[in-house]
Amino acid sequence: MEKFTTHTGRAVPLRRSNVDTDQIIPAHWLKKVTRSGFEDGLFEAWRKDDAFVLNQPQYAGASVLVTGPEFGTGSSREHAVWALQNYGFQAVISSRFADIFRGNSLKNGLLTVILPQETVERLWALVEADPSAEITVDLEAREVRAEGVNAPFELDENVRWRLLNGLDDISITLRQEDEIAAYEATRPSFKPRTTPVG
Amino acid sequence: MGRTLAEKVWDDHVVRRAEGEPDLLFIDLHLLHEVTSPQAFDGLRLAGRPVRRTDLTIATEDHNTPTLDIDKPIADPVSRVQLETLRANCAEFGVRLHSLGDVEQGVVHVVGPQLGLTQPGTTVVCGDSHTSTHGAFGALAFGIGTSQVEHVLATQTLPLAPFKTMAITVEGELPDGVTAKDLILAVIARIGTGGGQGYVLEYRGSAIRGLSMEARMTVCNMSIEAGARAGMIAPDETTFAYLEGRDHAPSGDDWDAAVAYWKTLATDGDAVFDAEVFIDASELSPFVTWGTNPGQGAPLSSDVPDPAAFEDPQERIAAENALRYMGLTAGTPLREVRVDAVFVGSCTNGRIEDLRAAAAIVEGRKVADGVRMLVVPGSVRVALQAIEEGLDQVFTAAGAEWRHAGCSMCLGMNPDQLAPGERCASTSNRNFEGRQGKGGRTHLVSPQVAAATAVLGRLASPADLSDDHASSQHSTVEV
Ligand code: SF4
Numbered sequence: 001m002e003k004f005t006t007h008t009g010r011a012v013p014l015r016r017s018n019v020d021t022d023q024i025i026p027a028h029w030l031k032k033v034t035r036s037g038f039e040d041g042l043f044e045a046w047r048k049d050d051a052f053v054l055n056q057p058q059y060a061g062a063s064v065l066v067t068g069p070e071f072g073t074g075s076s077r078e079h080a081v082w083a084l085q086n087y088g089f090q091a092v093i094s095s096r097f098a099d100i101f102r103g104n105s106l107k108n109g110l111l112t113v114i115l116p117q118e119t120v121e122r123l124w125a126l127v128e129a130d131p132s133a134e135i136t137v138d139l140e141a142r143e144v145r146a147e148g149v150n151a152p153f154e155l156d157e158n159v160r161w162r163l164l165n166g167l168d169d170i171s172i173t174l175r176q177e178d179e180i181a182a183y184e185a186t187r188p189s190f191k192p193r194t195t196p197v198g
Numbered sequence: 199m200g201r202t203l204a205e206k207v208w209d210d211h212v213v214r215r216a217e218g219e220p221d222l223l224f225i226d227l228h229l230l231h232e233v234t235s236p237q238a239f240d241g242l243r244l245a246g247r248p249v250r251r252t253d254l255t256i257a258t259e260d261h262n263t264p265t266l267d268i269d270k271p272i273a274d275p276v277s278r279v280q281l282e283t284l285r286a287n288c289a290e291f292g293v294r295l296h297s298l299g300d301v302e303q304g305v306v307h308v309v310g311p312q313l314g315l316t317q318p319g320t321t322v323v324c325g326d327s328h329t330s331t332h333g334a335f336g337a338l339a340f341g342i343g344t345s346q347v348e349h350v351l352a353t354q355t356l357p358l359a360p361f362k363t364m365a366i367t368v369e370g371e372l373p374d375g376v377t378a379k380d381l382i383l384a385v386i387a388r389i390g391t392g393g394g395q396g397y398v399l400e401y402r403g404s405a406i407r408g409l410s411m412e413a414r415m416t417v418c419n420m421s422i423e424a425g426a427r428a429g430m431i432a433p434d435e436t437t438f439a440y441l442e443g444r445d446h447a448p449s450g451d452d453w454d455a456a457v458a459y460w461k462t463l464a465t466d467g468d469a470v471f472d473a474e475v476f477i478d479a480s481e482l483s484p485f486v487t488w489g490t491n492p493g494q495g496a497p498l499s500s501d502v503p504d505p506a507a508f509e510d511p512q513e514r515i516a517a518e519n520a521l522r523y524m525g526l527t528a529g530t531p532l533r534e535v536r537v538d539a540v541f542v543g544s545c546t547n548g549r550i551e552d553l554r555a556a557a558a559i560v561e562g563r564k565v566a567d568g569v570r571m572l573v574v575p576g577s578v579r580v581a582l583q584a585i586e587e588g589l590d591q592v593f594t595a596a597g598a599e600w601r602h603a604g605c606s607m608c609l610g611m612n613p614d615q616l617a618p619g620e621r622c623a624s625t626s627n628r629n630f631e632g633r634q635g636k637g638g639r640t641h642l643v644s645p646q647v648a649a650a651t652a653v654l655g656r657l658a659s660p661a662d663l664s665d666d667h668a669s670s671q672h673s674t675v676e677v
Contacts, residue, residue: 015515016515016516016519017512017513017515017516018391018491018516020491020628020630022609022628022630022631022632022633023630023631023632026632026636027261027609027610027611027633028610028611030233030234030261030611031233031262031274031276031277031279031280031611032276032280033236033237033240033279033280033283034236034237034240035237035240045631045632045636068512069392069512070391070392070425073391073392073425073491074327074422074628074630075326075327075628076234076325076326076327076341076342076343077233077234077343078234078237078325078343078344078345079344081343096392096395098392098395098425099395099396099425099427100327100341100342100343100422103342103343103346103359104343104344104345104346107343107345107346108345156220156359157218158218158219158220169345169349169357170241170245170247170348170349170352170353173222173349173352173353173355173357174352174353176213176214176222179213179214179222180213180222180224180250180353180354180355183213183224184224184354187224188455188456188459189452189455190448190452190453190455190456190459191226191317191320192226192227192254192314192315192316192317192320192446192447192448193253193254193446194252194253194254194255194256194294194315194446195294195446196252196253196292196294197252197288197292197293197294
């Protein structure tokens with residue numbers, strides 16, 4: 001995973017709440033067996049409409065998504081995170097994220113930032129008035145900055161440390177192998193087992 | 199202080215607890231399917247890691263599988279590649295797979311419980327949000343993303359952030375014709391699609407205790423639609439009776455030891471929940487959704503709501519968008535909404551009880567002209583049981599299509615899809631835009647409402663069917 005320290009870029013205002021993962025990446029895209037190539041599937045249904053915000057030329061190349069509450073509800077598909085990243089987004093700002101989506105995003109280095117709805121509204125107003133306005137998401141300082149906005153955000157310290165250092169969870173856990181083995185030795189025999197292969 | 203069911207199961211699985219780190223939890227059962235696993239296996243291969251516990255891992259094919267002509271090669275080349283990838287991965291890493299054509303194949307959340315693998319007090323994960331289904335057994339079960347799938351394959355553990363607990367207490371008796379599906383839709387409408395966020399829900403109270411295992415699975419299945427991490431129900435005699443004798447359930451001394459342990463899991467009398475919701479079962483009625491998220495639901499007896507009536511501006515906009523997408527006008531009685539299709543199936547309502555309930559209603563009746571009714575059993579075992587009971591005949595005699603097991607029109611990854619603008623009464627769990635096919639419109643309903651809707655061609659409950667000829671023919675099929 002790439003390190004995330006701080007990112008500055010232009011932003012797309014997505015004035016919608018309850019954006020579910022079926023909207024972020026429709027199911028027929030999930031047939032791919034890779035982690036890349038999902039950019040054209042991002043918000044596929046909405047992008048058919050020329051008026052949709054992602055189709056407006058002034059927002060081309062933006063890398064921060066500012067969206068309404070309950071972003072990422074629904075299916076656990078990590079493809080939603082890959083699609084946002086493949087498209088070029090580095091951070092998503094909302095007042096509320098669905099849990100699984102949030103977990104997935106942080107495991108992939110897509111920074112999901114929770115800010116109060118008033119701040120989201122201010123960011124919307126800012127980038128709608130001036131699409132070239134930049135937003136800085138600073139993970140070191142735990143702060144989002146833009147013209148007239150200086151908003152601190154919370155993030156679990158352990159998650160932040162992993163993101164700042166670009167650490168992969170599996171290698172961290174495998175350092176604790178002896179503890180896993182010790183736990184396994186204590187599991188009762190009535191616990192379920194699947195039928196072995198062959 | 200006492201502990202809740204969820205806290206007990208959590209505590210019993212902590213491999214490592216350290217200051218400033220999330221708890222590392224052991225995972226008892228890892229379920230895989232073709233959609234969310236390929237990139238995880240790829241990650242293992244790249245790092246040269248094996249699957250740590252193949253004996254705690256099992257895979258099925260469900261999301262992409264066709265429900266017709268299953269003996270022929272899969273027509274969609276991309277679906278075929280995904281299924282072939284799962285087969286190759288399972289063979290390479292030594293994971294048991296129930297492929298299309300195998301008697302244990304089916305929707306992953308139907309297969310785990312029916313094999314007896316889903317047990318009280320276990321931790322169950324799957325790269326699928328409806329893993330919450332397994333909480334019906336008193337398991338702590340939740341959906342994970344592909345990175346976590348890889349993590350569990352490699353380590354059989356997961357680092358997990360702490361959760362909060364919410365009690366959803368449903369007291370009283372469900373009125374006639376009101377099902378577990380109506381109950382959970384009402385819960386979601388009450389607490390909202392984000393109301394469960396960060397919580398493990400525990401469903402309790404006399405109405406919950408009175409539910410069968412199938413119905414409990416329907417309730418827990420949709421916990422995720424309220425945004426919850428998981429949903430659970432304390433194991434009891436109903437749970438033990440369901441499990442006893444199943445292929446992977448413990449037997450002999452192990453059974454006694456297991457039951458003794460399972461009995462210790464119920465929430466202690468003095469345990470405190472972080473949040474509580476109370477629902478009076480007797481006030482519930484058949485429930486349907488009118489919008490494009492599962493929280494946008496209302497009693498079938500009501501009208502399509504007026505967006506202007508929503509105080510919260512975000513909710514108002516969401517309602518406006520939803521009505522536009524759904525092609526509905528505020529004030530229309532829900533009972534007057536006509537449908538083009540009816541889908542009975544999915545991990546929410548694709549079990550044998552659901553099929554029996556729907557069959558009992560269409561028996562001796564006909565699916566309305568111009569309505570397509572698709573019945574898709576949740577698993578091959580469910581299908582075989584239904585065939586033994588003659589339910590397939592009941593459905594086909596009524597003009598419904600009887601299909602092979604799989605996810606099917608729940609998400610339309612296989613050819614079973616709605617056409618743009620088509621409206622469907624569906625027993626599945628998500629009414630998102632395009633969920634059942636691009637431009638398709640979904641109303642979530644119980645199997646009973648689905649069946650009555652199929653007969654009348656408009657949203658309806660069984661009570662709306664005049665007791666014409668149907669009841670007199672009731673004994674023609676033995677069930
Ligand atoms: S039946 Fe539907 S909700 Fe259940 S696992 Fe399949 S696609 Fe997901």
